[in-house]
Amino acid sequence: MQDDLNVPAWLPPLRLALQRVGPGPLRWLFCAFVGLVCVAVSQLLVSLMGQGDRLSAAVIAAVCGLGLAALFSASLLGLLSHLDRALRYSVRYATRDSLTGLYSRRHFLHQVEREWSLARRYETPCALVLIDIDHFKRINEAYSSRCGDLLLREVAGVCGETLRHADVLARYGGEEFMLFLPHTDPLGALDVAERIRERVERMGYGWNGHSIPTSVSIGVAVLKLNHTGLDDLLNEAGEALHLAKADGRNCVRAGPGLLPDSLSAIRG
Numbered sequence: 528m529q530d531d532l533n534v535p536a537w538l539p540p541l542r543l544a545l546q547r548v549g550p551g552p553l554r555w556l557f558c559a560f561v562g563l564v565c566v567a568v569s570q571l572l573v574s575l576m577g578q579g580d581r582l583s584a585a586v587i588a589a590v591c592g593l594g595l596a597a598l599f600s601a602s603l604l605g606l607l608s609h610l611d612r613a614l615r616y617s618v619r620y621a622t623r624d625s626l627t628g629l630y631s632r633r634h635f636l637h638q639v640e641r642e643w644s645l646a647r648r649y650e651t652p653c654a655l656v657l658i659d660i661d662h663f664k665r666i667n668e669a670y671s672s673r674c675g676d677l678l679l680r681e682v683a684g685v686c687g688e689t690l691r692h693a694d695v696l697a698r699y700g701g702e703e704f705m706l707f708l709p710h711t712d713p714l715g716a717l718d719v720a721e722r723i724r725e726r727v728e729r730m731g732y733g734w735n736g737h738s739i740p741t742s743v744s745i746g747v748a749v750l751k752l753n754h755t756g757l758d759d760l761l762n763e764a765g766e767a768l769h770l771a772k773a774d775g776r777n778c779v780r781a782g783p784g785l786l787p788d789s790l791s792a793i794r795g
């Protein structure tokens with residue numbers, strides 16, 4: 528899913544143009560401009576005082592005018608380029624988690640609230656998948672929090688590996704990831720969750736020569752007719768995750784009423 532960048536369409540071509548000119552030529556342009564202004568002012572003064580050659584003074588003044596226009600354009604491009612970069616930077620930091628590069632919780636909720644309303648209005652299926660790394664505290668304590676940080680990045684990468692364009696993945700909390708799947712029925716959502724669980728189990732994370740067995744517990748919930756807000760879906764995903772933890776971790780559990788009992792527990 529794309530960021531809401533809100534960058535005007537004319538900014539990128541301008542930025543490209545400025546990048547082509549580059550900072551070095553811009554500096555030379557500025558020096559040339561200052562030189563031209565000096566010459567122009569002196570020639571205009573000479574011309575106004577009725578001395579010297581009026582034609583050459585006018586030509587020099589015109590050249591200076593062009594130089595001024597060129598410099599003004601270049602400065603404007605520079606300024607726009609800076610603004611564009613600053614805008615992209617601030618959008619990225621407002622919407623992304625700095626460690627994993629995934630969406631932040633706030634941005635996720637903002638995006639998903641809209642998607643959830645659409646799904647409810649048009650009665651299309653959608654699902655929430657809550658993913659939590661097992662025994663993460665132990666890993667932090669045994670191998671350092673740097674090791675934990677890198678593990679978070681790895682798991683984020685695995686979670687994002689097979690997503691569709693419309694799916695929304697976020698770092699939801701410390702060692703928790705949340706995945707919203709629009710247009711996805713319960714079996715589809717359970718399938719995605721199980722694939723993520725398997726991939727994490729197989730990813731083979733290592734730290735300083737130690738192999739660290741890694742697993743995730745996953746709770747899955749889907750939109751139901753009796754849901755009145757996104758919170759209902761979030762709560763059900765949370766409940767399913769608790770079930771997965773209580774059932775020994777490294778497994779996927781479905782939220783209440785999502786599937787018949789015989790199907791609601793998938794063990795990895």
Ligand SMILES: Nc1nc2c(ncn2[C@@H]2O[C@H](COP(=O)(O)OP(=O)(O)OP(=O)(O)O)[C@@H](O)[C@H]2O)c(=O)[nH]1
Pocket residue numbers: 626659660661662663664665667671672673674675676679700701702772776
């Ligand atoms: N390295 C690192 N650790 C974090 C980060 N955010 C939260 N944590 C740690 O994650 C740990 C989460 O611990 P718990 O909530 O007990 O979960 P757990 O140890 O995974 O236990 P279960 O979920 O029950 O399997 C805490 O020790 C937090 O300090 C982070 O950004 N980096």
